[in-house]
Amino acid sequence: MNSSAEPGFVGRRSRWFEPAGIGKLSPGGKLITYFFLLLWAFVVLFPIYWLLITAFKLPPDVNNGPTYLPWIDFQPSLHAWRNIFVEDFADTFRSYSNSIIISFFSTILCVIIGSLAAYALVRIQYKPKFGSILLFVLSLVGAFIAVGQWGIDWRFGVTAGLAVFFLLWRATVRRHLSDRQMSLALGVLLVVAASLFFAASLSAEFAEYGRPGSIILVLLVIGWSTAHWLKSSIGNADILFWVISQRILPPVVVVLPIYIMFQRIGLLDTHFALILTYAVVNLPIVVWLMHDFISTIPLDLEESAQLDGASHLQIFWEIVLPLSRPGLAATTLLTLILSWNEYLLATFLSTTKAQTMPLMVAAQITQERGIYWWNMAVVIIIMIIPVVAMAFVLQRFIAKGVLLGAVKG
């Protein structure tokens, strides 16, 4: 009743931290906000400024201590630009076009496959049997061993591996053994193992019978757990997590196996190898992001399209893709930047023919003459330009509100 007398409720704080009105910042708050904004702007913009001036410096300007202001500290020169665009033109042009081709096609491939996969994971409930997955992995491992160890042609090896998988899959996972058959087989094996152990413990004469007994027991445990796996199945959430988990592994762990794989099939230093590898490496990110975007599209729209007579592909093309356009644009941009900047895999998979821009940046670090900072700055500048342009183009699509008016009354 006399809450106005309570100083805690009505007492004003100092004017510095009192907002001028609703939805406005207090003077003190404004000061702090702008201080951090300016600080951050400096952190972001200074390297770009440094890059720009370095590109116009002569080696002595770089080597004899820092210089900051063109025309005052040092005389700008086109020396580095001449190095990159005239003397090394063939090299620059090849790296540049390689980078464009590789990142463009790997992004296209990755976004198409990834968004289709994400759509399927949102709309279709999968229940793969654990046994099928295990069989598939084992068949592929067998194929890889055959290719790696015995020098079988890889196309033949993979085909045979897949064939083995399908045969085994049809024979085991699809047709369950009945519980009675299972327990009968288990019982017989247990009795055999027990009698072997019993014989081994009776006299030294049968001592070697212990080993087959243990083998049978181990097989029983494996068989039992396999049978259990065969029956259990995993769901969409597990599949999605498995896809994302591929990014937990640092690429440096798998780069050697990937290198050996491409070496075996003779595709090192080709566009194809890099396009394929980048597409695969970026796939988890695309699936993960697109999964989120696609699941915001109301199911009603797709059901309505079904009744209107559209096929699955028509629904994807006419409804899902246009409605996930902001997500698609953001994902495409991200994938493009990731492939554009990728360095580690490129060092292993390419040497000269398929050399990309990041490798050219690194090539400015030489053993005998040190680092060519001025050349490096020029290469980095021309490397940044297309990404900035793409960001401007795609930004228009990353607008909110495409779903407005879909289902709300």
Next chain:
Amino acid sequence: MQEDPKQSAGNAKRLTITGLNKWFDQVHVVKDLNIDVEPGEFLVLLGPSGCGKTTALRMIAGLEAVASGAIVIGETEITNLLPKYRNIAMVFQSYALYPHKTVAENIGFPFKVRGIKGEVRDAAVRDAAAQVHMESMLDRYPRQLSGGERQRVALARAIVRRPDVFLMDEPLSNLDAKLRIYMRAELKHMQHELGTTTIYVTHDQVEAMTLAHRVVIMNHGELQQIGTPLEVYNNPSNTFVAGFMGSPPMNLINGNISQGSFQTEGMNIPMNGKLQDGAVVLGFRPEDADIVDSGQGHFNARVFTVELAGDYTLVTVVFGDNSVTVKMPSDYDAAYDSEAAVRFSMEKTLFFDAKSGERLEMGGS
């Protein structure tokens, strides 16, 4: 008042549902549903949420698989057909307009996916738009439309390809009250004009009463009663239907029949007809009763609330554990907690079996 559906049926198709069942895991959501929809009929599936009415509709649409049973349109069995081959149009509760397409593109979408373009499509789109009075807004996007206009576009998209059957899943429930009454009338008029067999799902019994040629009342996945609105209102087949139809619904009082009279605490009413002795439920509609002075009616009660609703007043009285609502003229007033009595028409009173809830027919007196 209700027109005969057969009159408006030109080339309308009959829809027959026999022995339809559906399980969601262990839950039996639709239990052995049998409905025969006349050509051109406006049939309303009515029931509380979770009664299986929407699932039944989605099975007819082909959006849910059928566990067992058959669905036949005209002579064609469609039980396991993909939705796109069924020639059924559906209006969703959410309208489900494609937000990135204009009104014209939305209405023309069924033609587009079939590869029909040009003048054929444009003419059909214009016709359908004219039918729902949207011809001036063909270039707008759904986000630029009001709720009622979106509803019209959704209707136009359904009628544009002249389907065999219309399905409507609570199409009016997202509209505000005034618009809903207006659209209800339009919808009924349009269905009459087109003469297309229509199945309409709702939980609103007023909508069901006003729109339907026949009403199907469902509860727990089971069909409770099927009949014209008047039949289900006047002759509910069980206590569920009695308690669901009408606003406010029928008053139901538990009691016993013994020695030819209905007895419960504070009540002892001689019966006109004959019923077996046993536990029964007595039911009468609020409009078939009157509030009278204490001691003058069938039972005495205490006034709980008096609610004026415009052209009538609802009076709720309590006695024992029961509460009874009575419709009185709008000039009626009574003090809260005052003593009163209720008199109701014994001719219009219905009796139900207390255990099964089924209606009990009165034997001859």
